[in-house]
Amino acid sequence: MVIVSAKGLVKKYDSLCAVDGIDFEIGRGECFGFLGPNGAGKTTAMRIIHCYMPPTSGEVKVFGMDVTRNPGEIKARLGVMPQDNNLDPDLTVFENLIVYARYFDIMKKDSTPLAWELLDFVELREKARVKIDQLSGGMKHRLLLARSLINSPELLILDEPTTGLDPHSRHAVWGKLNYLKSKNTTLILTTHYMEEAENLCDRVAIMDSGKIVTVDSPSGLMSMHGGRLEDVYLKLTGRSLEG
Numbered sequence: 001m002v003i004v005s006a007k008g009l010v011k012k013y014d015s016l017c018a019v020d021g022i023d024f025e026i027g028r029g030e031c032f033g034f035l036g037p038n039g040a041g042k043t044t045a046m047r048i049i050h051c052y053m054p055p056t057s058g059e060v061k062v063f064g065m066d067v068t069r070n071p072g073e074i075k076a077r078l079g080v081m082p083q084d085n086n087l088d089p090d091l092t093v094f095e096n097l098i099v100y101a102r103y104f105d106i107m108k109k110d111s112t113p114l115a116w117e118l119l120d121f122v123e124l125r126e127k128a129r130v131k132i133d134q135l136s137g138g139m140k141h142r143l144l145l146a147r148s149l150i151n152s153p154e155l156l157i158l159d160e161p162t163t164g165l166d167p168h169s170r171h172a173v174w175g176k177l178n179y180l181k182s183k184n185t186t187l188i189l190t191t192h193y194m195e196e197a198e199n200l201c202d203r204v205a206i207m208d209s210g211k212i213v214t215v216d217s218p219s220g221l222m223s224m225h226g227g228r229l230e231d232v233y234l235k236l237t238g239r240s241l242e243g
Ligand SMILES: Nc1ncnc2c1ncn2[C@@H]1O[C@H](COP(=O)(O)OP(=O)(O)OP(=O)(O)O)[C@@H](O)[C@H]1O
Pocket: 013, 016, 018, 036, 037, 038, 039, 040, 041, 042, 043, 044, 045, 083
């Protein structure tokens, strides 16, 4: 079953074409990754999927509904972990979850046990009563992940979920995401870590300058082009690690 589909998706910021006519389909339970250099258009594509902003042209459907016509219904069923930390610094860790739950009309009597459950899931229970600025960068990441799960989303959108994390924390997040996958949550993520894409993604779209260069499984790309996923990525985006 198709959960997300895009046909001829274009997003322009004034004269800059950030997403330049892309097509893709993502199935239920799949983990789909957008890879590509800075400015390729990954975050822009993700933002359109989670109804943060409309496309300039093209058709994007999530759960079979058009993102421009049914944004409210779509947003109720998905979770978002943004690239930048947008936690409320005036609230504690726990309060951040409770306030976020209100956007989904989750009553306090339900959100309280849920918040504890999610804090346990991301191993932050002992930080429940501290303010956001007292968390380490990795802890803020984990809290953003917990917050994105507050409405038990069928589709989870993760923009660079492990950027800046130490290897141990990164592996811990992979463990959590693989667990969600095993529960049939559909995942869409962006990453600059090829190991992450290999570990989590069933298929990846390699983007460059607003276009999708190729879509395939990491293993399919590696057997077609030879070498590791990193070599394939560099070859297809025409980049090199030197200079
Ligand atoms: N709100 C905005 N207004 C104007 N231009 C924007 C805006 N957001 C992004 N852009 C531009 O659109 C292009 C694509 O940006 P986007 O954030 O989608 O890239 P990205 O692939 O997520 O990159 P990164 O790997 O650095 O996160 C860039 O040229 C960027 O400068």
